[in-house]
Amino acid sequence: MALGIKVLLAYLLGSVSGSMVIGKLRDVDIRSSGSGNAGGTNAFRTQG
Incomplete structure (x- = not known):
């Protein structure tokens, strides 16, 4: 049960x-x- 929850x-x-x-x-x-992509690279580029 605990494994299922994890x-x-x-x-x-x-x-x-x-x-x-x-x-x-x-x-x-x-x-x-x-770039319009919701990925981490675009977030870093646009938000520093």
């Missing part, structure tokens, strides 16, 4: 894009700036 939490955590979270915290939609 797997579920790992899946949910892995499905969240870190660059989208950083963008939300800084009130910036990174998908509309830079």
Whole structure:
């Protein structure tokens, strides 16, 4: 049972894009700036 919960939490955590979270915290939609990609490289380029 504990393993199932860990797997579920790992899946949910892995499905969240870190660059989208950083963008939300800084009130910036990174998908509309830079290359338009929601990846970490675009987040670093546009938000420093």
